[in-house]
Amino acid sequence: MNIFILEDSSYRIKWFEKFFNGCKIDWTDNVQQSCNYLKNNKYDLVFLDRDLGETGETGEDLVKEMIDNKLVQNAAIVIHSINIRGKEMKKKLEEYHKNVHYISFFHLMKIREKILN
Numbered sequence: 001m002n003i004f005i006l007e008d009s010s011y012r013i014k015w016f017e018k019f020f021n022g023c024k025i026d027w028t029d030n031v032q033q034s035c036n037y038l039k040n041n042k043y044d045l046v047f048l049d050r051d052l053g054e055t056g057e058t059g060e061d062l063v064k065e066m067i068d069n070k071l072v073q074n075a076a077i078v079i080h081s082i083n084i085r086g087k088e089m090k091k092k093l094e095e096y097h098k099n100v101h102y103i104s105f106f107h108l109m110k111i112r113e114k115i116l117n
Helices: 010-019 031-040 059-068 086-094 105-116
Strands: 002-006 024-028 045-048 076-079 100-102
Touching (some): 002 010, 010 024, 024 031, 045 059, 059 086, 076 086, 086 100
Parallel strands (some): 002 024, 002 045, 045 076, 076 100
């Protein structure tokens, strides 16, 4: 499985790498690199964080680029933000892609605990 992750937290990246052990994972914490990954690779699963910390960029910026530059892939897209504005990202993407989901990162962690216990 090929996975792309937009995330600025090294803790969360380590979590994703453990959860998806054995999968090919590309990740970055900025919009331009994200566009390059999405333009040049095919993914089965795309995770998008909303808040990217000190960069001033957001996952919403990437969603705009994905739509404007036709980078929305035929992959499941999961917005994993703890910020409620992640739901707005979901609504915007749903206009262009049917397989979009929103889940807070804390719920992802709980799912992993249930799977592994």
